[in-house]
Amino acid sequence: MKFPPLLLLLLMLNSHNILIAQKNNPTNFVSNRKIAIAIHGGAGNIKKRNLTPEQESAYLGVLDNALLSGYKALQEGKSSVDVVEIVIRLLEDSPLFNAGKGSVFSNEGKNEMDAAIMDGKTLHCGAVTNLTHVKNPISLAKAIMLDSQYVFLNGAGAEKFAKLKGIELVDTSYFFDQKRWNEMLKLRDTTKTILDNDRGQIEEKESISKFGTVGCVILDMYGNLAAGTSTGGITNKRYNRIGDSPVIGSGTYANNKTCAISCTGHGEDFMRIVAAHQVHSYMFFSKMSLRKSAENVIMKELTQLGGRGGLIGVDRKGNITFQFNTNGMFRAGINCKGEKTLSIYK
Amino acid sequence: MKFPPLLLLLLMLNSHNILIAQKNNPTNFVSNRKIAIAIHGGAGNIKKRNLTPEQESAYLGVLDNALLSGYKALQEGKSSVDVVEIVIRLLEDSPLFNAGKGSVFSNEGKNEMDAAIMDGKTLHCGAVTNLTHVKNPISLAKAIMLDSQYVFLNGAGAEKFAKLKGIELVDTSYFFDQKRWNEMLKLRDTTKTILDNDRGQIEEKESISKFGTVGCVILDMYGNLAAGTSTGGITNKRYNRIGDSPVIGSGTYANNKTCAISCTGHGEDFMRIVAAHQVHSYMFFSKMSLRKSAENVIMKELTQLGGRGGLIGVDRKGNITFQFNTNGMFRAGINCKGEKTLSIYK
Numbered sequence: 001m002k003f004p005p006l007l008l009l010l011l012m013l014n015s016h017n018i019l020i021a022q023k024n025n026p027t028n029f030v031s032n033r034k035i036a037i038a039i040h041g042g043a044g045n046i047k048k049r050n051l052t053p054e055q056e057s058a059y060l061g062v063l064d065n066a067l068l069s070g071y072k073a074l075q076e077g078k079s080s081v082d083v084v085e086i087v088i089r090l091l092e093d094s095p096l097f098n099a100g101k102g103s104v105f106s107n108e109g110k111n112e113m114d115a116a117i118m119d120g121k122t123l124h125c126g127a128v129t130n131l132t133h134v135k136n137p138i139s140l141a142k143a144i145m146l147d148s149q150y151v152f153l154n155g156a157g158a159e160k161f162a163k164l165k166g167i168e169l170v171d172t173s174y175f176f177d178q179k180r181w182n183e184m185l186k187l188r189d190t191t192k193t194i195l196d197n198d199r200g201q202i203e204e205k206e207s208i209s210k211f212g213t214v215g216c217v218i219l220d221m222y223g224n225l226a227a228g229t230s231t232g233g234i235t236n237k238r239y240n241r242i243g244d245s246p247v248i249g250s251g252t253y254a255n256n257k258t259c260a261i262s263c264t265g266h267g268e269d270f271m272r273i274v275a276a277h278q279v280h281s282y283m284f285f286s287k288m289s290l291r292k293s294a295e296n297v298i299m300k301e302l303t304q305l306g307g308r309g310g311l312i313g314v315d316r317k318g319n320i321t322f323q324f325n326t327n328g329m330f331r332a333g334i335n336c337k338g339e340k341t342l343s344i345y346k
Numbered sequence: 347m348k349f350p351p352l353l354l355l356l357l358m359l360n361s362h363n364i365l366i367a368q369k370n371n372p373t374n375f376v377s378n379r380k381i382a383i384a385i386h387g388g389a390g391n392i393k394k395r396n397l398t399p400e401q402e403s404a405y406l407g408v409l410d411n412a413l414l415s416g417y418k419a420l421q422e423g424k425s426s427v428d429v430v431e432i433v434i435r436l437l438e439d440s441p442l443f444n445a446g447k448g449s450v451f452s453n454e455g456k457n458e459m460d461a462a463i464m465d466g467k468t469l470h471c472g473a474v475t476n477l478t479h480v481k482n483p484i485s486l487a488k489a490i491m492l493d494s495q496y497v498f499l500n501g502a503g504a505e506k507f508a509k510l511k512g513i514e515l516v517d518t519s520y521f522f523d524q525k526r527w528n529e530m531l532k533l534r535d536t537t538k539t540i541l542d543n544d545r546g547q548i549e550e551k552e553s554i555s556k557f558g559t560v561g562c563v564i565l566d567m568y569g570n571l572a573a574g575t576s577t578g579g580i581t582n583k584r585y586n587r588i589g590d591s592p593v594i595g596s597g598t599y600a601n602n603k604t605c606a607i608s609c610t611g612h613g614e615d616f617m618r619i620v621a622a623h624q625v626h627s628y629m630f631f632s633k634m635s636l637r638k639s640a641e642n643v644i645m646k647e648l649t650q651l652g653g654r655g656g657l658i659g660v661d662r663k664g665n666i667t668f669q670f671n672t673n674g675m676f677r678a679g680i681n682c683k684g685e686k687t688l689s690i691y692k
Binding site for chain 1: 469470471475476494495496497498499500501502503504506507583584585586587588589593594595596599613614617618619620623624627628630631632651
């Protein structure tokens with residue numbers, strides 16, 4: 001695609017439209033398409049009174065850094081899939097969020113991590129569950145998407161593939177965090193006599209912990225969408241539980257025809273309503289807006305089931321949305337107009 | 347619900363409408379609702395010339411027995427979820443199909459089984475992956491749905507839960523089958539030098555094996571839908587691969603508003619299009635028929651991605667459908683009019 005010099009100048013003067021020769025793009029494609037980014041660090045019972053000003057500032061700092069790093073990469077012409085990985089790696093490396101370094105402990109005292117990534121252009125996707133040694137689960141999900149015949153790999157097998165592909169593995173001690181450990185012990189002690197099928201009671205106890213899954217959705221300058229999610233799951237989870245994050249369609253979904261979505265919250269209910277794909281379906285079949293579609297899924301469908309959580313989304317025009325029915329969601333974004341969001345509470 | 351004697355007589359004379367006092371239903375609900383059942387034993391490169399008359403007869407015999415057992419249970423008033431379990435257990439217990447007893451071997455020489463079940467009335471669901479000791483994976487999926495706070499459990503953790511719930515565990519030797527073992531060895535030898543990302547070549551080699559996943563979808567006399575799927579996955583699979591069968595929305599989905607669906611085939615592509623939920627979406631948003639919706643998903647969306655396989659579906663009116671883009675699908679069903687299907691080839 002070539003532009004006459006005057007048009008080129010005009011386009012460059014429009015600060016919201018990005019026009020850069022693509023060093024990193026193998027096709028050297030030049031574009032004036034809009035870009036947009038949204039990220040989350042989990043939704044849950046997050047109230048202002050529960051965070052000190054220092055904690056609040058720390059969370060916002062990590063979110064803002066991840067946001068701006070992702071936005072810069074987009075401006076430089078990186079692809080949606082690459083930017084999802086860049087952003088989520090930053091959040092995984094922070095001990096503040098429940099993914100990678102900050103993952104919560106299972107009932108057995110392990111960090112069991114899940115992640116998924118999806119490319120809205122090709123519908124290729126990669127997902128992993130029950131990882132215990134992979135420093136950045138999102139990078140393994142991406143390697144599965146790009147370099148294997150599979151979509152979804154598990155535990156020891158997934159880590160064997162990681163080793164083959166040169167994905168960084170670490171000792172389990174890397175994930176140890178005293179605060180997370182104490183949270184798990186407290187929850188394990190309070191729930192150990194509660195039966196498995198006594199869902200209401202368990203959920204009440206679980207509300208003292210939070211769902212700190214991280215996620216990122218991107219529209220890049222080539223018009224391509226991508227979504228990614230990474231999580232340590234729910235504190236004190238048992239029986240090698242898998243949540244919605246790595247389940248394509250439930251916790252993570254991207255399709256250039258409509259939107260890219262990443263969910264966070266009580267994963268079981270997101271799986272029951274196939275939440276991320278349901279946002280796509282509202283948009284695709286009913287021609288509903290991203291915001292309205294996401295609102296229907298979270299405020300109506302999830303809430304009607306008694307589920308709690310939220311989601312972030314971006315559409316192909318560069319609109320972004322944040323929907324949640326909890327007290328808060330760690331979130332940040334920059335839409336196609338350059339409007340920035342950086343927020344925690346309702 | 348009470349009926350005057352004459353109406354009662356008329357209803358009883360209509361052999362396609364079932365009217366039986368419910369021994370097995372705790373509410374003693376009496377109904378004249380229609381019933382329907384569809385089952386599959388996998389779709390793949392199944393041609394008449396590849397099966398001897400004895401083999402053909404054996405496959406049809408097991409399918410017919412499972413079909414009639416399920417239909418009888420429905421007539422007796424059993425719930426959709428219970429009938430899905432009854433039917434799939436029979437298929438899992440047969441060495442002919444790639445689920446339970448007949449599961450294929452992974453590259454590491456293990457039987458790694460996945461299953462899922464979903465209740466269309468409540469949207470409750472249960473799923474399991476990477477089982478190695480559970481005789482009937484579908485029963486564990488049902489126990490997770492009914493007796494845990496979780497939806498999706500994995501491997502050793504899932505089997506720990508199975509033990510707690512009295513689900514039958516067996517020695518891995520129970521799953522050994524010389525023919526399956528030889529299939530895996532043959533495939534392992536022919537593909538061992540092929541790179542992971544060389545998808546085309548691997549798929550060509552894989553076509554000598556078949557995808558024998560089993561599934562069942564039900565409309566019971568109370569108007570409730572349910573779906574279930576159980577599988578040993580793909581012969582010679584590596585890295586603890588998870589397919590679409592246990593992924594709610596992709597391989598298995600049920601919703602009383604529309605349909606119950608069970609898929610079979612190259613699972614990766616079913617996950618990319620969230621196939622089962624997509625059939626629901628066509629019906630729910632576009633008011634399309636079950637048949638047309640299923641046809642769109644298999645013949646258009648799956649085929650466009652280069653994916654191969656099929657699905658079975660039942661809607662809330664008791665229509666059933668069988669869609670596949672392969673040479674055959676082991677299949678059987680009885681729709682609400684009492685019309686029976688029992689077939690293998692295209």
